[in-house]
Each structure stands twice: as structure tokens, then as C-alpha cells.
Amino acid sequence: MSGSPFSATAFEALAAALRGSAGLMAKADIGLAAARLGLGEGSAIRVGDDCAAIPDGDGFLLLAIEGFMNRFVAGDPWFAGWCGMMVNISDIAAMGGRPLAVVDAVWADGEEGAAPVLDGLRAASQRFGVPIVGGHTNLSTDRGQLSVAILGRAKKLLTSFDARPGETLIAAIDLRGRYREPFSNWEAATEAPAERLRGDLELLPFIAESGLSRAAKDISQGGVVGTSAMLAEASGVGVEIELSRVPAPEGVDPARWLMSFPSYGYLICAQPAHVPAILAAFEARGIASAAIGTLTADRRVTVVNGGARETIWDFATRPLIGCGPTTAPREDAA
Template sequence: MSDAAIAQDLAALAAQLQTLAGLQGKRDIQAAAASLPHRPFPKLGLAAALGDDAALLPATANRLLFACEGIHPDLVAEDPWFAGWSGVLVNLSDIAAMGGRPIAVVNSLWSRDRQHADQVFAGLQFAAEKFGIPIVGGHSNLQSPYSALSVAVLGQVGPHVLSARSAQAGDRCYLLINRDGQFYRHYPFWDAATGTAPEQLRRHWELMAQLADAGLVSAAKDVSMGGLIGTAVMFAETSGAGLDLHLDRLSYPAGVSRDRWLTCFPSFGFLLAVPEACCDRFLQRVATEPDLTCDHLGSFTNTGQVRLCDRQAQVCFWDCQEQSLMGFSALTDPESPH
């Protein structure tokens, strides 16, 4: 074969390979490259820059926390910016609920087109900048017939982990929440974060880690899509303890009904188990954050039931000994200090 023929064949092969779907699909990464800072950890050098097969993260002497959340497909399709924002927010709340501090975020996005993806990444990066937590990688598909978003976060935690399994009968139950917000559009999302100054947001989420470090809280759960009531059931199920919630002690924003407040998903809201001996110091510490409200809703019990109380009235809402919600029931750890 002549040199000319070889060159012609080589050119044809190159042209064919350039149409490879797997190659062209990598163009979808451009949406992330255009939206995210390329050097999330400058002190680690070029090896930590985005574009490699995995993210290089700074070393930590602490134990690690790992959380992942999928965002509801309807929200991703209808409001991609808020879906991106929420993907970061809910994961940071998961880390905070364990008494930890976040290190880095990754995401997986399936999108219809570049315009939709750009809005998702704008929301993701807005949240990352607000909280000071970098997005260090992920997966992008901009040729998808559907919209989907999953976000994960890696965090670290000190010696005091706020596992929901650590709540005990006799602990007081507090709701720590930011009421200074409003419902986002028609969704059940109480937004007290998108318009809040970054330093204030970071201080609020740091508070959870500080409460854990000081040993003032024994267990916690962030109030999530199940609302306050659903979160209480999950708390009781994993801890094995019951929980009496006095709804007459619950404070809620003006113009918001009690029912809606009980079922909303707040941007900052945590149910906390506080040992009796720590309550005074706990209340003194949270009082230094005037933007937050701390309601003493009741106590953990040995009944295995979540009971709703209003003055003298009481009703069993959920008996965790009779029916499960998540399927993660209480465990006995022979090495536990409890």
C-alpha cells in the first residue's frame, strides 16, 4: 500500500473515531467545566485540579462522614437552579446532623440539554460558594430523556458523633430551626438560606459541630422531607426510644399554620436529644445565635412510641415496636458507653 493510500485510510479512521458516541459524550462535561472553579484546593497543587479521574482531597485525622441525596425528578425538571442549590444544602445538613464538617461535594446530573444543565450547575455552585465547600467532580449526561440529580458530600467528624441511635429515654428533645424565611414558591420548602449572608449560614451549620465537640448534644436528626413528624419517627425507630412531642410548645412563623409547619422541609432544622445535665449549657450556647429558634418540644421515653401531646391531650402517632418506617431498628452495641 502506498504512502498516499495509508494516509487516506488513516484520515478515514480518524474521521470515524471522531464520531464515536463515547467520545462526543465527553463534551457534556463542558457544562461543569464552565461553571465550577478548576482548583478547589490550590494548596494541593495541580493534582487536585478538576479534570482528573478522581478528586484529590486534603488529609484529615478525623473519622469521615459520607452522605448522598437524590433530588426529586419533578423539582429537577421544573426548577433546575433550586434543585442544584438544594442538592448541596440537604447534604450539608446530613453532615451537620452527625456533628460533622463538610469537606467536598460531588454530583451526578442527567439533563435534557446544556441550557438545563447550566441552571443546575448555577444552583450547585451558588450553594458551594455560600457555604464555602467546593464541588470536586461528578458525572454529566446532557443527552438524557429525563432530568435527574444526585449529590454526595464527604465530611469529617470529631470524637462525639451525633448518631440518632444515641438518643436515650430521659433526654430532652429540642427543635433548633431558622424561622426567618418563607416558603419557596408552591413547594413545602421553608427557605431561610438563599438570601442569607454566607458568614451567617456558615456559622449556623458550624454550630452543630460545636455542640457535638462540646458534648452538649447526644443525638440529632435533620428535619427532612418527612417534616418534623416524619423525622421524629425516624429518630425513635433508630434509637429504640419513644418521643413525646408537645405541639403546644411549638413556635412557628406568623401566617403559617401549625399543620404546614409540622410537614415542611426547612433549610435549617434539627431535632436534638440533649441529656438533662447538659440542658443549661446547651441553651446558653444556642442563645448566642439570635437568628435561630430553639423549642423544647418534649422528652425521649422508653415507650417506643411517638406521641403527639397538646396540653392535657395525647395520642399515639406511631408505635415503632408495632410497625417500622425505614426498617433500621435499634441496635445494641456492646462497646457503646450507653
């Protein structure tokens, strides 16, 4: 954030805001759906990651879907369409993969209502170079709604399940953007050239295929801390985050930033020896990155400010999405 510790009062207020984050609390809905569907640790394909990773020959097919809040589709329909592509592509990249194709489902009150959403989808498809190959359309509804699914492929996976105690937590975020008001979406993609967007996404498969990391996650509506919590739970570990180390734009409110959804933002776990190579890869492409914390064995999400510490979530007390392992991993687990 600022690069220096917060005052004691500011840190306490920041921790309280993070504990009450709507984006974090909403993640509990995932656990409710997974339980109702009978999905869990024993499922053939593990759930709780950015994508379902389906073994396929010498690699994995990656399958994911995103649904969008009604008020977002109504308030900024073109950008909602753009995000339908962008966030799915980002989920594929977060798992070390490359996107293959997208399908969409659009509901609207007539052609006029659907037009900006479809225009946003098309613009992002062209910019990212990922084809839309079909979907579902209903133009006889009383409101706009959007869901988009994606198929990708990975040679080697980055997952939410393979972080280990003792590893370093890295945040990489493209700060070359602005807020897309009134939502807390940090928009750093719509004006970026196609070559840059596609090259930046290639960093994640590079990291996976080079063996620099086994665990990563796309920063979602839960923000840096909420996404860290999801990653930690899925891996059966804890995490300590030094808030002042989180890459951030100048002049942005820290609480808002830590709960923001960036266009390009990833958390990556790595052995300390691999951290310099990962940071150098992002720096070479003008993407801000930093080692912001450490994976621990205590099953808590803790934020640190100098000598002060605050617990944001304790998995021993309650699950978040409930998709983590029943036993904690060993620090030396392969």
C-alpha cells in the same frame, strides 16, 4: 407553634394529617432498599443515619448522598441545585461534622436544561465554602435529574442511634425565611450572608465536641414529627412531642409547618442539665429553639396537646425504616 394548646378538634385533625403524611410514609422506602442490600443492625457501618460514619484515625469520615424528585428538579431547577449542596452539608453538620467536598450527578436534555441546576450548585458551593470536586454529567436524557454526594469529617459524633429515655428533645429552626412555593420547603438560606450560614452550621460540631449531646438529626422531608420518628426508631426509644412548643413562623398553617423541610432545622437530644446551654448557643445566633418533648422507653411517637395525646407511630406494630436496634437501650446507658 402558637405557644398555647390547640382546640380538641384542631388537635385531632392535626394528628390525623401527621399520620397520613406523604413525607413520613416515603421513609419506608429506605427500609425496602436496606433489606434488599442486606443492611441492618449487624452491618459494619450502621445504616439509618444522616451519614455513614466511617472510623478514620481519631475521628470519622462522613459520607452521604441525596437524590431529588423529578418534579422538584423540573419545577425549580436552580433551587434544586442549591439544595443539592445545602441538604448534604446539613446532613454532615447533623452528625457533628464539617464538610470537605461534594460530587454531583446531573442528567438533562441538553446544556440549556442543565444550566440552572449547575448554576444553583455553584452558587451554594461558593456561599457555603464547600468545593465541588467532580461528578457525572449526561446531557442526552428526556428529563432533568439530580443526585449529589458529600464527604465530611467529624471529631466527635452526633448520631441517630444514641438518644436515651429521659433525655429532652430540642428543635432548632431558622425562621428567617419563607416558603418556596409550591413545595413545602422553608427557604432561609439563599439570601443569608456566607459568614452567617457557615457560623450557624458550626453550632452542631460545637455541641458534639463540647459533650452537650450525643444524638441529633437533620429535619428532613418527614418534617419535625417524621424526623423525630426516624430518630426514635434508630435509637430504639419513643418520643413525646408537645406540638405547641415547636418553633414556628407567625401565620403558618400548623399541619403544613410540621411536615415542612426547613433550610436549617435540627432535632437534638440532651440530658436536661445540658438543655440551657444548647438553647443559649442557638439564641446567640438568632436561631429559634425550644425543648419540645421527651424521649421515652415505650417505642411510640406520641404528640401531646395539654392533657390530650395521639399516637402517630407505634414501632411495636410496624417499623418505619427498619434500621433500629432489636433491644431497647437503658436510660442510663453510656
